[in-house]
Each structure stands twice: as C-alpha cells, then as structure tokens.
Amino acid sequence: MGSVVTVSHITASSSAVVRASGLTKRYGDFTAVDGIDFEVTPGESFGFLGPNGAGKSTTMSMIGGVSTRSGGELSVMGLDPDKEGPRVRAHLGVVPQQDNLDEEIKVRDNLYVYGRYFGLSRSYLKPKMEELLDFAQLTDKAGERVDALSGGMKRRLTIARSLINEPKILLLDEPTTGLDPQARHILWDRLFRLKEQGTTLLVTTHFMDEAEQLCDRLIVVDAGRIMAEGSPSQLIRDYSTREVLEVRFGSAQNRAAAQTLEGLGDRIEILADRVLVYAHDGEAALEQVIARGLNPVSSLVRRSSLEDVFLRLTGRSLVD
Numbered sequence: 527m528g529s530v531v532t533v534s535h536i537t538a539s540s541s542a543v544v545r546a547s548g549l550t551k552r553y554g555d556f557t558a559v560d561g562i563d564f565e566v567t568p569g570e571s572f573g574f575l576g577p578n579g580a581g582k583s584t585t586m587s588m589i590g591g592v593s594t595r596s597g598g599e600l601s602v603m604g605l606d607p608d609k610e611g612p613r614v615r616a617h618l619g620v621v622p623q624q625d626n627l628d629e630e631i632k633v634r635d636n637l638y639v640y641g642r643y644f645g646l647s648r649s650y651l652k653p654k655m656e657e658l659l660d661f662a663q664l665t666d667k668a669g670e671r672v673d674a675l676s677g678g679m680k681r682r683l684t685i686a687r688s689l690i691n692e693p694k695i696l697l698l699d700e701p702t703t704g705l706d707p708q709a710r711h712i713l714w715d716r717l718f719r720l721k722e723q724g725t726t727l728l729v730t731t732h733f734m735d736e737a738e739q740l741c742d743r744l745i746v747v748d749a750g751r752i753m754a755e756g757s758p759s760q761l762i763r764d765y766s767t768r769e770v771l772e773v774r775f776g777s778a779q780n781r782a783a784a785q786t787l788e789g790l791g792d793r794i795e796i797l798a799d800r801v802l803v804y805a806h807d808g809e810a811a812l813e814q815v816i817a818r819g820l821n822p823v824s825s826l827v828r829r830s831s832l833e834d835v836f837l838r839l840t841g842r843s844l845v846d
C-alpha cells in the first residue's frame with residue numbers, strides 16, 4: 527500500500543533526557559537512519575517499533591556513544607555522545623540485543639566483575655549486588671554458573687548488571703526476543719518496577735504486544751524513517767479502526783473473496799492466509815460478509831493492535 531503519512535513534529539522541550547534532530551547514520555552509500563527527530567522525557571518508557579533492519583539498534587548505538595552519527599543533532603542528558611562518550615555512558619545502562627555475560631563464571635561474580643570494570647568500590651558493590659540479585663529474582667542462583675541459567679534468567683541478569691551504576695536511562699535492545707511467554711511477563715514486570723522508580727526506558731522491539739505493554743510513547747520506524755509517533759492507543763485510534771474482522775476463505779479464494787467484500791468497513795487488507803476487514807463493529811461486518819453470499823472457513827473479531835498500525839503505514843506486516 528505504502529501510503530504517505532505526515533509525521534507531527536514534536537515540540538522541543540527543555541526537560542528532554544534524549545533529544546534527536548535530523549539524526550542520520552550512513553554506512554557508505556547506505557542510509558540506516560535517515561534524519562529522525564524525537565525527544566524522550568524523564569521517567570517515560572519510549573519505544574522504537576519496527577521490523578528487522580529498520581535502524582533501531584543503530585539509533586541505540588548512537589545514543590550509547592558507541593557509533594558516531596553521520597549527521598543531525600543528538601543530546602543525551604544535555605551531552606553530545608560523540609564528544610563526551612564516557613560522561614554519557616555514566617548515565618546509561620545498556621542491555622544489548624544479545625546477552626554478553628561471562629558464561630563461565632558465577633552469577634554474582636558477573637555483577638562484581640562488571641562493577642569493578644566500571645570502577646565501583648568493593649564496599650559499594652557488596653550490598654548493591656545483593657539488591658540487584660533480589661531485583662532480578664536470582665538470589666538463589668547467585669552461586670551458579672551463568673551457563674546453567676535459562677534464557678529468561680540470563681536476560682534478567684543482563685538487566686541487573688546494566689543497573690550496577692544506578693543509571694538514569696536504560697537502553698533495552700529487543701529485551702524479550704527469544705524468550706517464552708512466561709519469561710517475557712516476568713521481565714516486563716521487572717521493567718515496570720524500574721519505571722516506577724523513575725528510570726527512563728528506551729526500548730527497541732519488533733513485537734507489537736511488547737510495545738503496547740511497555741511503552742508510554744513510541745515511534746514507528748521503517749527503513750530508517752519515522753512513520754508515526756504517539757502513545758499506543760493514540761496510534762491505534764489514528765491509524766486503525768476499533769475492531770478488525772479476520773476471515774479465512776482458503777488460500778486460493780482469499781483474493782476473490784476480498785473483491786466481493788469491497789466497500790465493507792473502512793478498508794480491507796489481503797494477507798497470504800486471511801483477509802482483514804477494518805471496521806468499528808466487527809460482528810456487524812461479519813454479518814455483511816455472510817449477507818454477500820460468502821462462507822468463510824473461519825472468522826475472528828479482535829481489537830486493533832499496533833500490528834494493524836504498521837500494516838496501514840507500510841503495507842507490510844511487522845513479522846514478515
């Protein structure tokens with residue numbers, strides 16, 4: 527579909543902890559981040575939602591001062607990450623996409639070694655490690671080697687480790703990719719706690735449910751550009767209908783059926799395995815489908831999600 531969408535520019539606020547304006551990253555001829563503007567206010571949970579390759583990790587790397595920008599402005603706690611990397615990093619906790627724990631040493635020792643690397647004193651670290659182990663629900667695993675932990679536990683340990691210097695801002699790159707549903711919920715709960723304590727969270731994700739759960743506000747990114755910005759509910763209100771009717775007619779018949787459905791609801795999307803009818807009342811739309819002489823193999827009415835927003839903005843599914 528590829529519709530053109532006007533992005534509302536965010537008013538500059540003096541209290542922003544992260545501010546990007548025209549932020550750009552090029553790798554040779556390729557532009558990974560293409561002049562994006564956003565601001566993150568203290569204590570909020572701000573998301574970057576987009577598919578693989580959208581430029582989310584690259585943006586995080588620039589914020590963290592590990593990748594220099596090619597253009598535009600960027601400030602983190604009022605500092606330029608390209609010029610004052612160490613001072614910026616002192617405010618940040620970083621949870622990378624892949625856990626990079628020391629697998630062969632014990633859980634508690636991972637925290638200790640990291641803290642010492644940060645230059646923190648033994649007397650500071652001793653109680654801090656216990657507090658973080660408790661926070662990560664790993665106290666009873668403290669004496670075990672990391673390679674004996676589950677994926678969810680490792681992720682929580684990586685988060686605990688990133689908190690060792692009491693950062694004001696936590697950068698989380700795809701925090702729950704690869705975790706099972708239960709492990710994801712435990713992790714989200716820990717992140718809610720951090721937010722309650724006033725930590726600002728910057729989260730990249732390609733999971734729409736994660737963005738809906740975790741983020742107060744987010745930007746939808748695709749191919750290095752911002753497609754839309756707002757709270758999850760605002761985005762759904764602005765770019766989708768209240769409900770969506772999903773109907774399946776058998777893969778060979780979806781396209782022909784969709785033609786019969788033309789004009790139904792606000793709009794129709796044909797996916798490989800189903801047809802989506804965007805309507806404020808999904809049940810009423812289903813009655814219309816049947817009234818038009820169609821007989822779906824299955825049907826489902828659900829509320830709109832950020833996945834629908836992404837589909838509307840890009841004509842593609844987030845999980846393609």
Ligand SMILES: Nc1ncnc2c1ncn2[C@@H]1O[C@H](COP(=O)(O)OP(=O)(O)OP(=O)(O)O)[C@@H](O)[C@H]1O
Nearest residue numbers: 553556558576577578579580581582583584585700
């Ligand atoms: N060092 C690099 N050299 C060249 N191209 C790069 C480099 N790092 C990233 N890219 C490219 O930049 C684009 C954005 O990558 P980035 O990792 O930021 O995307 P992403 O949205 O975080 O997706 P993912 O979840 O897959 O990491 C991709 O096309 C990627 O191949």
